[in-house]
Structures are given as C-alpha cells and as structure tokens.
Amino acid sequence: MASALVSSTVLSVFLVFVATVSAQTPPAAAPSGPLNFTGILDKNGQYTYFLRFLADTQVDSQIQNQLKTTTEGFTVFAPTDNAFNNLKPGLVNSLDEQKKVQMVLYHVxxxxxxxxxxxxxxxxxxxxxxxxxxAIFGLNFTGQNNQVNVSSGVVETLVNNALYQKKPLAVYQLDKVLFPEEFFEAKSPAGAPSPATTKKPSEPKSSSKASEPAAADNSGSSGRNIGLGLAIGIALACMGFLS
Incomplete structure (x- = not known):
C-alpha cells in the first residue's frame, strides 16, 4: 500500500515536471518560404506598370534567382503607377528594347x-x-534623419515608404520614374566640328586662287593693245613722209 502511494506520488511529480518544461519551451518556428520579390510589390497593389516592365524584361526572374545566392543583396526602387501615369505620353514607348531593360535595371x-x-x-x-x-548609369543620394532624396541628374525625388527592408532585399517606393541622363546626351562628341564647319575655311582660299589668273590675263591683253596702237602710229607717219 505504501509502495503504491510512493509510486503514485513520483508519477504525479514527473507529470508536473513534463508539463512545466513543455510550457516553457517555445513552439518550433514554421519553416519560412523563399523570399518572393514580386509578391512584395503585388501585395501593395500600386505597382502594376513596374511589375509589367519587370516581367517583360525578365529582370524579375533574374533578381529572384540571384536572391538565393547573393551575399551583397539588392535594393529596388519601385515607381508607383501614378509615377508612370505622370510621364510625358509616349516617352517609355519611344525607348528601344535595350533602353527599356536599362530603365528597369536603373532602379536596382x-x-x-x-x-x-x-x-x-x-x-x-x-x-x-x-x-x-x-557608361556609369549611377544615382546620387542625399538626406538626413532617414529622409533621403535620389537624383539621376535629370530626375530627382524622395525615397518614400520602405515596402521591405531586411537583408538581402530592400524595396522602396518612388513617386517618379528614374531615367539616366545618358539617355538624353547628344550622340556626337561634344565640341566635334560639324561638316559645314570643316568646309568653310577652304572656301576663301579657293576664291582667292581663282582670281589671280584673271588678273594676269587682263595685264597681257593691255600690253597687246598698246603695241598695236604704236605700230599703226608709225605706219601713218611713214605714209605722210612719202607723200
């Protein structure tokens, strides 16, 4: 009877100990899935145009794949739909395929x-x-107290809401679309002479050379006229003498 009572007491103490340990042990964290880059943008619901350009240029899949192995990570600036709507009509469509890819990558x-x-x-x-x-295709950042401006040289705007900010990925909202100033630079080198400029110095020289022979011809004609007049004068004088 006594042994049964001891066994029951020991069992009760053991069960209380197990329950206490179980209560103090945190539940195992559920395994997190892979970081979904485009899902972050899609969840916020105002990046339809940017998501479309990411897909058309396949930049979205490149970033998604590289997020699995990168040690440096990525920072993405996502223009809102309003940012694209405020662009000059036809500006984006006027870009060739290479520049469209560069435009998207310029935000990364x-x-x-x-x-x-x-x-x-x-x-x-x-x-x-x-x-x-x-070409550098760089961006310049200024600011303080976590208020940051970004400038491309032709576009400047505030870096707004952080949609995601945990290494290896940071995603920030922009209210303007960034374009590199290299897109708007003249194709010809600065200071290069135009074809019209190269021709102008030769024109006065050509005109000057052409006038010199004309002056020589007039001089010869004048000499011949003086000689002919002298001969006629001598002939008339002789005729007068003979008469």
Missing part, C-alpha cells in the same frame, strides 16, 4: 542599402544598368 542597386546606408553612400552609386560601353 546590386547591394542591400537601408535608408541610413543611403544617406552615407559614396556618390554616384552604381546601378545594375551600368553600361558595357563604360
């Missing part, structure tokens, strides 16, 4: 930047759109 930095990081970044900050021909 190949490194994770928090808002605080952007304030102290060394300008210009290289984007994914950096050209193979040596």
């Amino acid at each position: 930095l190949p490194k994770y930047y928090s808002l605080n990081d952007l304030q102290f970044a060394s300008n210009p900050v290289r984007t994914q759109a950096t050209g193979q021909d040596g």
